[in-house]
Amino acid sequence: MGPDEPATLLTVAKTAGVSKTTASDALRGSGRVSAQTKARVLEVAAALGYVPNGSARHLRRASTGTIGLHVPEVLTRSVYYMAFVFGVVQGAADNDYDVTLITSGRRTPRVDGLVLGDPLADDPIVTRLMAAGLPTVTCERFTGAGRADGVVLSQHAETVGALMDHLSASGAARPALIVAGDASDWAAAVHGGFRAWCEHHGREPLVRTVPFDAPPEDVRRAALELLALRPEIDALVCGPAGAAAHLVPLLREQGRVPGRDLLLASCVDSQAMQLADPPITAIDLRPREAGVRCAELLFELLAGHTRPGAERVQPIELVVRASTRRA
Amino acid sequence: MGPDEPATLLTVAKTAGVSKTTASDALRGSGRVSAQTKARVLEVAAALGYVPNGSARHLRRASTGTIGLHVPEVLTRSVYYMAFVFGVVQGAADNDYDVTLITSGRRTPRVDGLVLGDPLADDPIVTRLMAAGLPTVTCERFTGAGRADGVVLSQHAETVGALMDHLSASGAARPALIVAGDASDWAAAVHGGFRAWCEHHGREPLVRTVPFDAPPEDVRRAALELLALRPEIDALVCGPAGAAAHLVPLLREQGRVPGRDLLLASCVDSQAMQLADPPITAIDLRPREAGVRCAELLFELLAGHTRPGAERVQPIELVVRASTRRA
């Protein structure tokens, strides 16, 4: 039923009546090949179901066929990074590449390029990788020393602004923010977006900072302190992933039902936000797509199709749910 | 600082004063090499930081360096499968292998072997893949026609029994089960485990079946029907992933606070279970580890280290939380 032997370049060449070199040139668009020859080779290749042998290609090109991927260690269990990593793997597979996860402090493994997810300015592994001289793409900007060859970023500050507009339209007059420290570009953007909106609308910026990997209790404490300090707060925006869901029971205990007495929103969407009672308004960061884009950008850089310094914008989306729709 | 050029087999051989064949034999334990020569080669290889070139190896061995992975299509967004897939990718990377996701009904891509996650008996893609004649490992048994070369499975029935023991010890007298149909081996095991326990303990097996990919409303309706039919039910076990979390608000509305008026448990742990209010007792299926094991088993089969027909047990764990601890 299927072809007995996998078709190789030589099979295609012979069938098309040309040499392997010409076949190779025709298929890759390199060298000098006449239009008709090229068409014939492409036709034959399609008919035979020819798929280039990745191993042979990488061997010849002296590339490893592998890219390295690093994400902040504390967060590898998070759903966001799971999806992100998965996106990178998909993008790599589409380009015939493998992905190696870089976690330990060991020396850099043999890879053709690097993807760094949300690089923290004070992560020693990140600084070492940035200094390795390999083509590098980061998801969100690296705020430390050095510069990546490519950056995939999202308009966090603007989207937080849109979220604030929505809260305002839903009747919130005293919004407050709980955010992770500014070590990551994302947290800084959320923080900055909030402050900018407050300034522009003449509101006092009520902010509480928690560590990047704060456990639920810390988030709860931060919320309690904010509410004790300013009982008039009527909207709460949470930066850290999952944090908003942890606050629901606490707010209920305090007699403040989310969506009725107080608006609640998260800067990171997840299943927990959808399943919370009430479902929580959140920003969908599209982590999988971000991962795919990081890989794509890296391969463009590796192929020389794109100059170092490129920046790509990855769209994100505000998802409005019951927690911010005042009944 | 680092080595200028990556060490190749030839570098190692020359440095150790042997031929490339001998070096290869020494490093892989094949052929005939004296103990001292072998030791010397290994020493030199370690000193030079020699890493075999995967591309060259795969090229020579006529292997693709890729394994195929298929998981039930409806569930690719689930956290469980995300973790499972990730585990397979890790296991593959450890063996210098790439992973291609097989989703569409297109013809089988070029791979050395297959991993099928929770194969459904009536999934046409699964039956086609099983018939492809490739080395295949499934996670959970395949209940349809044909047999995989390797199976990684967990003791679901036994663990459901343990869960039932726990519920019973917490005072539950009338437990009920909501479970997905028997198309997957996992669902069948959960179902069977429940019935076996009921029989052994002289309880009436109260079961409601929902489709494998039932939306939240279906699960809620099933629960409502069960509770309407038998108001004396005092413990509810949910099969489908995430389902238990969907029931919490519903039960609250009915005036049955989980953990107080009624015990609630899930057969699949997830972040949603941890974050629910109250946190929900669940069975941690260790999806990531399961994925790693599937890949490992497949590579053992590919290498001929293990005979076809092998079965590996992957431990799972009951995690007790507030939803089943009667105050």
Added chain:
DNA sequence: CCGTGATGCCGGAACGTTCCGGCATGCCGG
């Protein structure tokens, strides 16, 4: 002393691709 078999080691070919250099052919202006 020869035949036999085990042991230790090796050279060369092959896997499928890319790429460097080269060889015709045809066209142009001088």
Added chain:
DNA sequence: CCGGCATGCCGGAACGTTCCGGCATCACGG
């Protein structure tokens, strides 16, 4: 008619590994 150049195509080498077959050397029994 010749030199130069562009066009279209090609052969061969190389990437790093594995593996088949073969060549010494040595021990041992006849």
